Amino acid sequence: GAGVSQSPSNKVTEKGKDVELRCDPISGHTALYWYRQRLGQGLEFLIYFQGNSAPDKSGLPSDRFSAERTGESVSTLTIQRTQQEDSAVYLCASSLRYNEQFFGPGTRLTVL
């Protein structure tokens, strides 16, 4: 498919465990974004990549959150020592021009 893909689609983990979420952007899209959406809430910006660099990490909620991008393609968002308040849908989006962002299906994270 030509769209943004994310894996896993669902992740259930125990409090204190680390999780890795993956995003495959649309081929050729240089910009990649991570958002968090809690149930019934709006989009919360986490981090933005232009190429492989992350000029803006201001949205990361704590130092437990980190992200990287390699080869101007795949990105992983890592959450260490997960907490129950981390439970949310994590959305990835990519864009090529004019900031038209295309979203992936998201990863639903549940921390027990």
Place this chain on the structure above:
Amino acid sequence: QKEVEQNSGPLSVPEGAIASLNCTYSDRVSQSFFWYRQYSGKSPELIMSIYSNGDKEDGRFTAQLNKASQYVSLLIRDSQPSDSATYLCAGEDRSNDYKLSFGAGTTVTVRA
């Protein structure tokens, strides 16, 4: 003032009617705007982009941008039950590396 504000809704319209969604923006937001549709449990889907003053029509959707009054709207003509979703308005934040600033969303319910 938030960068992008939407009338909170929810908005309920009968099938076949016009649904009108409005969004205002601050001086920090540049004049590229996007409307996303988000079905319950799904990720946002880009449905309209508008870059210049005036109207842009795509099927049953019309986006309107009024730079003087700093608002952007979305009209859904001949509303169908399948249009029931949350609609997100987004604009580029000039003061934030032109990243998208999203409104909180307006939930639309089309009554059959």
